Amino acid sequence: MYRGENKSLFWSKFYMKARTVFIYTVLIFLTFLCLFTIYVLIVNASKAHTTIMKGFKPIMGASFGKNINNIFNGVGQRSFRSIYGTSFLTAMKNSFIVAILATICSVYFSTVTAYGIHMYRFKLRNAAFTFILMVMMIPTQVSTTGFIAMVYDLNWDNHFFPLILPSIAAPVTFFYIKQYMESVLPFEMVEAARVDGAGEIRIFHQIVLPVMKPALAVQIIFAFVASWNNYFLPQLLISKPNKRTLPIVIASLHSASDQSKDYGMIYMVIFLSIVPLVIVYFAFSRFIMKGLTLGAVKG
Numbered sequence: 001m002y003r004g005e006n007k008s009l010f011w012s013k014f015y016m017k018a019r020t021v022f023i024y025t026v027l028i029f030l031t032f033l034c035l036f037t038i039y040v041l042i043v044n045a046s047k048a049h050t051t052i053m054k055g056f057k058p059i060m061g062a063s064f065g066k067n068i069n070n071i072f073n074g075v076g077q078r079s080f081r082s083i084y085g086t087s088f089l090t091a092m093k094n095s096f097i098v099a100i101l102a103t104i105c106s107v108y109f110s111t112v113t114a115y116g117i118h119m120y121r122f123k124l125r126n127a128a129f130t131f132i133l134m135v136m137m138i139p140t141q142v143s144t145t146g147f148i149a150m151v152y153d154l155n156w157d158n159h160f161f162p163l164i165l166p167s168i169a170a171p172v173t174f175f176y177i178k179q180y181m182e183s184v185l186p187f188e189m190v191e192a193a194r195v196d197g198a199g200e201i202r203i204f205h206q207i208v209l210p211v212m213k214p215a216l217a218v219q220i221i222f223a224f225v226a227s228w229n230n231y232f233l234p235q236l237l238i239s240k241p242n243k244r245t246l247p248i249v250i251a252s253l254h255s256a257s258d259q260s261k262d263y264g265m266i267y268m269v270i271f272l273s274i275v276p277l278v279i280v281y282f283a284f285s286r287f288i289m290k291g292l293t294l295g296a297v298k299g
Contacts, residue, residue: 044267052263067268086241088249088269095228095245096276098160102167102227107219110173115208118181119190129178136171140232148236158240163233173219180215217287224280246273 044052047061071088117129151162185208193203209216231247238244244252250273253266 041267041271044263045271047264047267049262049264052267063264064268067264068272070262070265071268071272086244086249088272090242091244091246091249092273092276094160094243095247095273098163098230098234098245099224099227099276101160101164103220103223105164106167106170106173106223106227107177107216109168110170110219111177111209111212111216112204113174114178114181115204118178118185119187132171132174135169136175144233144236151237157237158243160243162237163227163230163245167223167227170223173223176219177212177215181212185211214287217284221281221284225277228277 039058040056043058043060044056045067046064048063048066051061051063113132117125147162147166151157156162189207189211190203193207198207229247230245231251234245235248235251238248246269250266250269253261253269
């Protein structure tokens with residue numbers, strides 16, 4: 001009996017160690033794949049078009065500055081403006097406007113909605129929560145035809161409004177914040193503020209939002225990345241070159257003619273377009289683990 005217990009304990013420890021080794025091996029492999037693709041992007045962004053066409057070599061090139069200069073100040077057949085008809089800074093500015101405003105609308109109004117459903121008791125409270133969850137299950141593409149028709153009826157094509165305003169209704173963001181709010185925002189805290197004479201607007205902005213900071217930081221990252229990378233709606237609604245965002249510009253560079261295509265510049269554009277995402281991620285990354293962990297405590 002004693003030998004059997006030792007044998008069982010041995011295999012149990014062996015299983016736990018093997019499981020740990022397997023998990024870390026998979027994670028290291030996936031990390032390597034992610035970092036390697038970024039490394040390939042940076043290497044190709046530092047090379048000239050002719051060098052890239054000869055095949056990939058994992059050695060940094062000498063054309064990093066030249067590719068940047070072609071994007072911002074290039075002239076001739078392969079300059080950024082000659083290929084697309086607008087400047088890179090204009091496209092980046094458009095992406096910043098849309099992404100920042102869409103992120104603010106998505107996170108703020110989702111938090112307001114979550115607060116209202118979480119803190120107030122009214123007749124249709126459960127029905128409203130169920131309806132929002134049902135909307136979350138509907139793919140965006142299903143309502144696209146009607147939405148585009150409405151945009152053109154309002155003459156909002158080639159404007160940023162249809163790219164920003166729909167983010168107010170963000171059921172996924174609402175659901176995450178609502179679950180997080182149930183974990184960290186007790187009714188007693190809000191009731192105490194009400195007893196002290198604080199108004200609802202003051203309570204929301206000075207008490208609720210600071211408590212919700214980790215969840216808001218996580219959703220800011222997700223919303224910003226989603227809006228920054230959004231290609232589907234802009235390519236349907238924006239046709240003027242000076243109104244287009246970076247995803248459309250990058251797609252147009254890939255579709256350029258062979259005579260004007262410059263892969264060094266294309267890789268540099270892609271590299272520069274992900275820099276804002278990296279900055280936003282590192283600015284809010286310290287909240288990610290805390291936000292995701294606490295938000296999943298109560299489901």
